[in-house]
Amino acid sequence: MIRRPDKGASPSQVRIDAIHVHVRKIPAGRVATYGAIARRAGLRSARIVGAALAGVPAEQAVPWHRVINASGRISLTGRAGTLQRKLLEAEGVRFDARGRIDLDAFGWHDDVPLR
DNA sequence: GCGCTGACTCCCC
DNA sequence: AGGGGAGCCAGCG
Numbered sequence: 427m428i429r430r431p432d433k434g435a436s437p438s439q440v441r442i443d444a445i446h447v448h449v450r451k452i453p454a455g456r457v458a459t460y461g462a463i464a465r466r467a468g469l470r471s472a473r474i475v476g477a478a479l480a481g482v483p484a485e486q487a488v489p490w491h492r493v494i495n496a497s498g499r500i501s502l503t504g505r506a507g508t509l510q511r512k513l514l515e516a517e518g519v520r521f522d523a524r525g526r527i528d529l530d531a532f533g534w535h536d537d538v539p540l541r
Numbered sequence: 542g543c544g545c546t547g548a549c550t551c552c553c554c
Numbered sequence: 555a556g557g558g559g560a561g562c563c564a565g566c567g
Binding site: 477478497 | 556561563
C-alpha cells in the first residue's frame with residue numbers, strides 16, 4: 427500500500443490505504459465491484475476507488491485488476507483494459523461474448539453483500 | 542476557491 | 555437489457 431513513513435498521513439491518504447487493504451482481500455479468480463470496495467472502506471463514492479487504484483505502482487501487491495464495475499465489465503479502456511482482462515482470464519475468470527463477467531459466479535464478498 | 546474530469550452507480554425510461 | 559441523466563468526490567490547473 428502507499429503509506430507515508432510517519433504519522434503525517436492526510437485524511438485522503440488514510441482512505442486510499444483503506445481501499446488498498448480491501449482490494450488485497452479479493453482472492454485470485456474472483457472479482458469485486460468499485461462500489462463494494464467503497465462501502466467496505468467506508469466511502470460513499472465508488473469513483474474514489476478508481477482514483478485510488480490509478481495511483482498504484484505496477485510492482486505493488488494490490489490486485490487492482492480484480493476490481494470491475496457494477497455491470498460486470500472492465501472500466502479501463504485501451505491497452506490497460508486488455509491487460510486487466512488478460513490477468514483475470516489467467517486466474518480463471520470467464521468473460522461472456524459481450525465481455526461481461528458473471529458476478530453471481532465470480533463476484534467475491536466477505537459478509538458484506540457485493541452489491 | 543472554482544470548475545472540470547473521471548478505473549462509478551443508481552434510477553428511470 | 556441497455557442507454558441517458560443526475561449525483562458523486564478527490565485531484566489538479
